[in-house]
Amino acid sequence: MKIVVFNLIWVWSLSVAAAEFSAVVPIHDKGAQTFYVKGQLGSLDATEFMLDTGSGYLVINQESLAQLKESSQANYVKDIRGILANGDEFVVPVWKIASMTINEQCVLRDVEAAVFPGKTRQILGLTALKKAAPFIVSFDPPQIVFSHCDRAES
Numbered sequence: 001m002k003i004v005v006f007n008l009i010w011v012w013s014l015s016v017a018a019a020e021f022s023a024v025v026p027i028h029d030k031g032a033q034t035f036y037v038k039g040q041l042g043s044l045d046a047t048e049f050m051l052d053t054g055s056g057y058l059v060i061n062q063e064s065l066a067q068l069k070e071s072s073q074a075n076y077v078k079d080i081r082g083i084l085a086n087g088d089e090f091v092v093p094v095w096k097i098a099s100m101t102i103n104e105q106c107v108l109r110d111v112e113a114a115v116f117p118g119k120t121r122q123i124l125g126l127t128a129l130k131k132a133a134p135f136i137v138s139f140d141p142p143q144i145v146f147s148h149c150d151r152a153e154s
Contacts, residue, residue, distance in 0.1 A: 023106040023132070023146040027051055035142065037124055040101040042073035047122060051144070053137065055125030057094065057114035064122065065095060065115045073098040077112060092116065106132055106149030 027035040035051040041060060044067050049058075060068075068074035074095045082092040092114045100108045102124070108131040129135055132146035 022151070023102070023149045025103040025105055025144045025146065027137075027142045027144055029142060035139075037144065038103045039122075039124065040104075042068050042098055042100075043071060044068065046104075049122045049124035051137070052123045052125055053129065055123050056127065057123075057125045058097070058100070058111050058128040059116055059120070059123035059125055060095075060097070060113045061116055061118060061120045061122060063119050065113075068095075068097060074113075080114065082114065100128060101152050102128075102132075102144075102146070102149070104152050106146050107152050108132060108149065 025037060027037050029035055036048045037051055038046055039049045040046045041064055044064060047064075065074060074097050077094045077096050079091050079093050081089055083089050094112050094114055097111045097113050098109065100111050102108070108128055111131060112127045114125075132149050134147050136145040137143075138145070
């Protein structure tokens, strides 16, 4: 009897854990073990974001910020001191982005983004990833499984 009860509890816990995840998003390897995901900032055109769990912030470029500001989809939050991998330090403005959609599936709201100069590569970092946590990054198959996303409208 104890074994049957244990098995029922174990099966139930697996179904609860499986039901918790709301979006499975493919990631794409572009070489050098660098993975990218399709994303959209607010109402801007879709673009690619490099997946970087070591980046504390979603990183967007000045060009994207300018477009978001034109349509009132970004608000200034603060400046932070950034440190690059080579040790260089610089001041980076942080803006709150009204919404970000990942792969037309997962909508995240009020995401803080560090803004880098020019047309620099955009990075899917922890301020965005934490909004959908817990999440699982898998390389076989290459995907991210998010738990807490709003569904994108069709």
